Amino acid sequence: MNRDRLRTEIPPAIVAALDASDAVTTWCDAPNPLWDLVTRTVIVRLGRELLQDGGALGWDRFLATCSSPALKAVGPALPHRTLGAYTVARPLCEWFEAWGAEDAVRQKM
16 A cells, blocks of 8 residues: 555554554564555545545535545546446546455445
């Protein structure tokens, strides 16, 4: 996953906690699953935001006012008339480079 992109979507305190968890997992020589878990959670949250009101958002207004770099990058390329969990999950997973997460996040949207 792309940690730099994830860092732009979450509060600094969460970033600090994730960085601290890296120190622990490095010390015990274990993989850190927290980054993946947080990435998937952020993708689900952003996907739900895109799908609110049945996907019938005022796109120009929404994209102009949203603060999410991911939504600003992914939103303009989405097929706005046919929004659904499938059409939203894939581009968000690609944006965050969350390979293999698409099915799991789509089911939670």
